[in-house]
Amino acid sequence: MEIIILILAGILFATAIYNLLQKQLLRIIIxxxxxxxxxxxxxxxxxxxxxxxxxxxMEGISDYVDPLPQALILTSIVISFGVTSLLLVLAYRTANENNSDDMAQLRGDEHE
Incomplete structure (x- = not known):
């Protein structure tokens, strides 16, 4: 089961890096x-x-689940929600101000 979830995490990492290298702001946020x-x-x-x-x-129970990873993930979910919200607001503002969401055009690259 752990191998399957690690493979899924690797696929998510690969897809994320692919999207981070795109030109559109929405794909970068995704x-x-x-x-x-x-x-x-x-x-x-x-x-x-x-x-x-x-x-x-409690008495009679000897096998407990470690709560630390769950607490770390819960904190990380809250932080990533805030970061995603901030990025969406910044992308919306940028697209409205510049009438474009293309990163090459926003940088001022005239060759692309």
């Missing part, structure tokens, strides 16, 4: 979102996909 999702899966898998009881100490 690439950053996919990169964060791949990181979430990677952190979850490195925390070992283990089944057990919730981390509440």
């Amino acid at each position: 690439g950053t979102a996919l990169l964060s999702h791949g990181a979430h899966l990677f952190i979850l898998t490195m925390g070992k996909l283990k089944r057990g009881q919730p981390p509440i100490i």
Whole structure:
């Protein structure tokens, strides 16, 4: 199961890097979102996909799940949502001000 999730995280990383290298602003933003999702899966898998009881100490339970990866992922989800929101607002503002979302045109490259 861990191998499948690691392969999925690798596919997300590859797709994210492909989108980050595109010229359109929206594709770059989608690439950053996919990169964060791949990181979430990677952190979850490195925390070992283990089944057990919730981390509440009770008598008779000896197998607990580690809550640290889940807490890190929850924090990372909130941060990536904020970053994605900020990037979408900046892209909207840029597209309205410059009437373009092409990165080459925004840089002022006249050759492309």
